[in-house]
């Protein structure tokens with residue numbers, strides 16, 4: 001199927017054309033090649049997973065997408081244009097939001113205020129226009145509040161909206177982080193091991209929220225994860241990395257039956 005054509009999944013979601021393309025990415029840290037010549041694409045509206053054993057290069061890839069690392073070789077294409085090297089905040093301004101493996105929230109602030117910080121990109125009224133056109137700024141404030149409240153309802157965190165984040169258990173903090181990222185209304189949402197450190201019930205909740213988020217807001221999601229089982233039910237397509245190389249790419253079924261992937265997960269020796 002052409003990557004420029006839309007298609008409808010078995011569960012009735014529409015997957016659009018390619019929104020991001022990684023072309024022949026190579027990333028080195030001194031003598032260590034974290035990523036070797038990897039290409040793959042992300043389509044609009046899909047849930048795209050990047051999986052692989054420890055040290056495979058997943059975090060490095062996520063950091064290339066989000067602008068934390070600039071690869072020595074290869075190109076990143078976004079919305080049909082080659083992306084020049086960019087700082088992470090510029091990538092964020094382009095509509096790519098992310099969560100972190102080690103939660104990065106303002107612990108002393110309430111859940112509501114943390115989620116509001118995710119909205120900063122959407123706040124357009126400058127200080128001057130706020131002074132002159134108070135009405136415009138007020139309207140924007142109301143819109144922002146409404147958008148944030150919708151997300152808070154959606155992620156079922158109403159009951160803790162006034163609680164300082166520092167007091168919350170781990171699973172809920174992860175959910176608040178998700179809410180904050182979603183508040184930016186990203187074109188692509190990058191999730192860095194969203195289920196790491198969670199118990200079974202928390203993992204089930206998180207899976208449900210990721211699926212619902214994609215369904216309800218149409219958010220394109222790219223996530224990295226080393227637990228293969230967790231992402232198989234969630235993802236439309238999966239890239240599998242091992243020792244910095246791409247060893248598989250396809251639907252969960254294709255990837256599950258790929259011998260190189262099976263070997264990598266069973267720890268079969270490499271040539």
Ligand SMILES: Nc1ncnc2c1ncn2[C@@H]1O[C@H](COP(=O)(O)OP(=O)(O)OP(=O)(O)O)[C@@H](O)[C@H]1O
Pocket residue numbers: 029032033034052053054055056057058059060061226
């Ligand atoms: N900042 C860095 N400096 C030097 N080497 C690095 C750096 N970041 C990653 N590496 C190396 O690059 C390789 C890939 O690491 P990366 O963290 O991307 O893998 P990963 O698949 O995310 O692993 P994990 O599942 O354990 O998080 C590893 O050999 C790692 O040691």
